[in-house]
Amino acid sequence: MGSGQKSKALEFLKKGYDAFTDAMFPPGYACLGCGKELKSEFHERALCDECAEELPFKTGKLCAVCGAAIYAGRLCRRCSQALPEFDKAAAPFFYDGLAKKFVLDLKARGRLYIADYMAEYMYRYFSASELTADIVTAVPSAAKTLRIRGFDHTELIAKAFSERAHIAYKALLNRIKHKKDQTKLGFSARYASVSGSFEPIRDEIAEGLNILLIDDVLTTGATASECARVMKKAGAASVNVITFAR
Numbered sequence: 001m002g003s004g005q006k007s008k009a010l011e012f013l014k015k016g017y018d019a020f021t022d023a024m025f026p027p028g029y030a031c032l033g034c035g036k037e038l039k040s041e042f043h044e045r046a047l048c049d050e051c052a053e054e055l056p057f058k059t060g061k062l063c064a065v066c067g068a069a070i071y072a073g074r075l076c077r078r079c080s081q082a083l084p085e086f087d088k089a090a091a092p093f094f095y096d097g098l099a100k101k102f103v104l105d106l107k108a109r110g111r112l113y114i115a116d117y118m119a120e121y122m123y124r125y126f127s128a129s130e131l132t133a134d135i136v137t138a139v140p141s142a143a144k145t146l147r148i149r150g151f152d153h154t155e156l157i158a159k160a161f162s163e164r165a166h167i168a169y170k171a172l173l174n175r176i177k178h179k180k181d182q183t184k185l186g187f188s189a190r191y192a193s194v195s196g197s198f199e200p201i202r203d204e205i206a207e208g209l210n211i212l213l214i215d216d217v218l219t220t221g222a223t224a225s226e227c228a229r230v231m232k233k234a235g236a237a238s239v240n241v242i243t244f245a246r
């Protein structure tokens with residue numbers, strides 16, 4: 001058995017195991033952090049008291065535009081060199097610890113119900129912020145990723161967010177080509193690599209709208225910035241970004 005086949009087999013077994021544990025712990029009744037049975041009053045946040053304490057809430061000094069952690073001043077180094085095309089990006093959590101687990105359980109382990117919990121945290125954060133929006137949209141996933149994964153995690157989060165916020169969801173962008181895996185590229189290479197990756201969906205009007213762009217994680221901000229550039233070119237009045245983690 002080749003190593004590729006072997007890892008596929010392991011992946012298959014792991015999936016079977018996940019389906020089993022998911023059946024054992026139906027969504028909302030087990031803590032997503034430690035698997036312990038949840039008291040009913042904690043179902044909504046999906047975590048027991050101890051795990052909720054561990055959530056990596058973003059604290060400290062943050063860049064006024066992209067939300068990156070900074071030591072001094074108003075903007076991070078990248079934003080002070082060149083502002084992104086979006087107006088503001090915000091996220092409740094650092095991409096670390098339990099927040100990372102939420103994202104990976106959804107994306108890599110296919111626990112789709114986690115999108116609801118992520119949307120709930122994002123919605124609470126959004127409603128406590130000064131951000132407003134006319135339309136919620138999502139960063140579209142690459143066609144190849146969709147084929148492999150079988151679901152669009154960002155769209156799931158955006159739709160769940162839209163229901164909570166009572167703001168309509170609308171798909172506004174197409175991803176037009178599959179680019180190299182971004183995580184392997186440096187910052188400036190990432191900015192260059194996403195350029196030209198998105199186009200507005202024909203006949204979907206962004207004209208004059210304040211758009212809230214949803215993604216799971218903001219890393220360099222290159223993808224969100226490129227999406228914002230395209231939507232603003234199509235007439236969007238503003239594009240703010242909410243992600244689960246940053």
Ligand SMILES: [Zn+2]
Nearest residue numbers: 031034048051
């Ligand atoms: Zn727990």
Ligand SMILES: [Zn+2]
Nearest residue numbers: 063066076079
């Ligand atoms: Zn910044």
